[in-house]
Amino acid sequence: MNPPKTATAKKVNVAAARAPRGGSEELISGSEAVAHAVRLADVDVITAYPIRPYDTVMQYVSQLIADGEFDCEYIVAESEHSQFEIVKHASAVGARVFCGSSGVGWLYAFEALAVTAGLRLPMVAMVGNRALDDPGAFGVEHNDALAVRDLGWMLAWVATAQEALDTALIAYRVAEDKRVFLPCAISCDGAFLTHSQAIVNVPGQDMVDGFLPPYDRAEKQLHPDNPITIAPQANEDWVMEIRRQSDMAARRARDVIIEAYDDFNAQFGRGGEPFIERYMMEDAEVALVGMGTLAMPVKVAVRKMREQGKKVGFVRVRWFRPFPTIELQEALSGVQAVGVIDRDYSFGSSFFSGVLANDLRSALYPMVNRPGIVSFIAGLGGREVSTDNVIDITNKVLDAASGGDIDDQDTYWIGVRE
Amino acid sequence: MSTGSVEVVYRGIFQKTLAKNICRGIVFAAKNEGKIGIAFGRYSDSPERNGIPAKQFAVVADTEEEMEEHLSRYEPDNNDVTIAADDTLCKGVECWAWYGLQPINKLLKEGGTLLIPSTRSVNHLIGEIHRKGMPYNLAIVKGTASFSGLWVYKDDHTDVRLLGALAKVAPHIVSLDSILATIDDRLKATSAKKAYDLVESVSVGANQGNDEVPFEFEMPGWTEMEEGLVIRGIAGQQEVPGRDGGYVPTRNPTFKKFSTRTMRPVVNFDTCTQCKICWLQCPDSCFDITPDGFYDANMEACCGCGVCEAVCPVSQCITMVNEEAFTDNDSQWELWIEDKESYSGWLSEKISEPPARSHGFHHVGQYAEEIANEPS
Structure with missing residues (x-):
């Protein structure tokens, strides 16, 4: 077996205890927070087409425009496909763009999503995570955003309205960096984030301007003074080279993300560690891993377990693409077992796990002392993931860690009626 | 052992069905001899564009193993026979997926035969065809190029005439009898037989032909290509x-x-x-x-x-x-x-x-x- 790869990621100066500087305190939802980020990023072109829960963002953006607080080209398209195509083209001519959708709306735009990444256009989109039909459902599942995970899209999951705002600003900076030029989607759990309000520090324009430079497509900008053709037809003699370029951009994105968090932490006094959030991991013997808003019941449950003397920790994956392989290997290197909670499914996949568990299993495979991974499916279709559910999950992971009956090569459905 | 391959270079749209008919004819004839045959078009070509040079191939083998050896490359590059379905292709071809001008005899093996329907003289055609650096044969079936539409073939017997001539210049691939056995129409069978009898073949020396150096270029590596699928005006x-x-x-x-x-x-x-x-x-x-x-x-x-x-x-x-x-x-x-x-x-x-x-x-x-x- 190969020796484990040592963690070589640059450490970010996390100014954890410092108070947020500047801006104003607002009671707003996650969707409003994203709308404010779009305003602060001074986005040029926005397209909209309603689908719940994403539509809350378009409502708040249009309200900001109507109130005279924000000026942009705001186009209501006739479908998600057109919605994403319009901003794709706008991005090619040098406009900073914003778009978004949910569930099957996101998938209806799939062709446009694929070409946006293929063309290396730094669109920033918000996905209000929603279950895919059928059955028609409004509640959160992560399969919508995850559908683009292999195409070059960078994917971030956020847990709070504040993080939604901050991550949107970081997303523009990373996506529009010349070393990257890849689109980025910020996933916000439907209802739990898009529709619930929290106190958010909305930074002042000066601070954002100091962090986020203007979008400059430079010599790749479609413009009459810069005669270029983009999006050619190519045969097998060219496609591999083009894919290799996208692969390299996705690799370079790692360092750009780290730089962005470094700067964000320094300038805004918040932002945290890029890629992952570690909760009570210092002495953890077992760890839970998940994405999005289920962090809240997980943290409560972890504290309850800690009160019982059980050394449980939590790692929240903040960026799914690029996948934080190094960070996760490092964070989970000391634990005996890992429980992965997927708010998504990958029917028929290895061990019938969710998407996160499958990627994590593959990321930890080169480790010499890799922990066992127990996979859990929970919270589908917007179902609550309760603290009791998480305690149940944790007990199963503890059982697996101590060689009990729980099979660390199986996937358990939590909260499903028998 | 009588394995081999035939390349048919044709003009997009106008000769697509003709080329297909020739290659299918070879496979059916080979089957009559108990051999295995496969016919296919070069996928990177763009035969749905007027006149663009494109290719079909027919491969014939005695065994599955021989066939696999032929097919384990993108296109047969050492052909027994190259058929140029139009004599203007003798000036060289630049397909959609080629990088430079390729001589019409480029994929022909040493001693193979370039077969062309033409009313031109041997010397006229040799003057157009680029030098190969090794000897080969040039065979002419008297006649004009057959042009039709994308899904049609003007049934002017060009397909069977070229098949008949092929049996003469490469009998180890298919015999005239097995070709004739694939043709139902008596008049067409007669055309095939006549072409077999009348095809004229001459030897072309290693340094005979057009001395033009065809234009070509090297494809850049992925780090040299501009990112973002940008092509500069x-x-x-x-x-x-x-x-x-x-x-x-x-x-x-x-x-x-x-x-x-x-x-x-x-x-x-x-x-x-x-x-x-x-x-x-x-x-x-x-x-x-x-x-x-x-x-x-x-x-x-x-x-x-x-x-x-x-x-x-x-x-x-x-x-x-x-x-x-x-x-x-x-x-x-x-x-x-x-x-x-x-x-x-x-x-x-x-x-x-x-x-x-x-x-x-x-x-x-x-x-x-x-x-x-x-x-x-």
Whole structure:
């Protein structure tokens, strides 16, 4: 077996205890927070087409425009496909763009999503995570955003309205960096984030301007003074080279993300560690891993377990693409077992796990002392993931860690009626 | 052991079905001999574009293992026979997915046979075909190129005549008897047999032929290619030695497309009114503007589509002429400026060059008219 790869990621100066500087305190939802980020990023072109829960963002953006607080080209398209195509083209001519959708709306735009990444256009989109039909459902599942995970899209999951705002600003900076030029989607759990309000520090324009430079497509900008053709037809003699370029951009994105968090932490006094959030991991013997808003019941449950003397920790994956392989290997290197909670499914996949568990299993495979991974499916279709559910999950992971009956090569459905 | 492969180079749209028929015929004939055969088109070609050079292959083998050896490469590159379904392909071909001009005999093995339907002489064709550096045979079936539409084949027996000739030049691939056994129609079987009897084959020496070095280029690596699928426009104007004024746009030096041409426009500058319509309508922007305001079709860029002839308002000012009448891509305008009288003679001579060709169908019913007008 190969020796484990040592963690070589640059450490970010996390100014954890410092108070947020500047801006104003607002009671707003996650969707409003994203709308404010779009305003602060001074986005040029926005397209909209309603689908719940994403539509809350378009409502708040249009309200900001109507109130005279924000000026942009705001186009209501006739479908998600057109919605994403319009901003794709706008991005090619040098406009900073914003778009978004949910569930099957996101998938209806799939062709446009694929070409946006293929063309290396730094669109920033918000996905209000929603279950895919059928059955028609409004509640959160992560399969919508995850559908683009292999195409070059960078994917971030956020847990709070504040993080939604901050991550949107970081997303523009990373996506529009010349070393990257890849689109980025910020996933916000439907209802739990898009529709619930929290106190958010909305930074002042000066601070954002100091962090986020203007979008400059430079010599790749479609413009009459810069005669270029983009999006050619190519045969097998060219496609591999083009894919290799996208692969390299996705690799370079790692360092750009780290730089962005470094700067964000320094300038805004918040932002945290890029890629992952570690909760009570210092002495953890077992760890839970998940994405999005289920962090809240997980943290409560972890504290309850800690009160019982059980050394449980939590790692929240903040960026799914690029996948934080190094960070996760490092964070989970000391634990005996890992429980992965997927708010998504990958029917028929290895061990019938969710998407996160499958990627994590593959990321930890080169480790010499890799922990066992127990996979859990929970919270589908917007179902609550309760603290009791998480305690149940944790007990199963503890059982697996101590060689009990729980099979660390199986996937358990939590909260499903028998 | 009698394994081998046949390459059929044909013109997109016009000869796609012809090429398919030939390759299928080879496979069916091989089957009659208890052999395995496979026929396929070169996937990177773009046979749905008028006149663009494209390829079909037929591979014949005695065993599955032999067949796998043939098929374990993208295209057979050491063919027993190359059939050029149109003699204008002898000038070299630049397919959609090729990088430079390929000699028509490039994928022919040493001692193999290049088989062409043509009314031209052996010497005429050898003069066009690039030198191979090794000996091969040139076989001619007397006849004109068969042109039809995308999904149709004008049943003028070209397919069976080439199959009959193939049995003569490469009997180890398929015999005449097995070819004849695939043909139901007695008249067509007779055509195949006649072609078998009449095909003329000559040896071509290693250094015989056109000494032009075909243009080519190296494909860049992924780090050299511009990211973001960007292709830069080629700005500016070409400097033409000895020419002051006018406008010759810079063109793609690595994809010229002129091997798509089976006819070329010849321009009567004496009757040209400089109306610009050819220049405006040419889909490939191939007209250069001369210092005195004429429009000179650049033969490095012209695909021979015939649009200029169709839109020219002056009677017989632009005439499409069989590409076989020309040996170079030189400027017609320069020829005219040099000696207007001799140009006039040159023009008349070229326009009378047979046979007339068609590059696509311009009105409904044209195909039926052509069939009706052909001598039976």
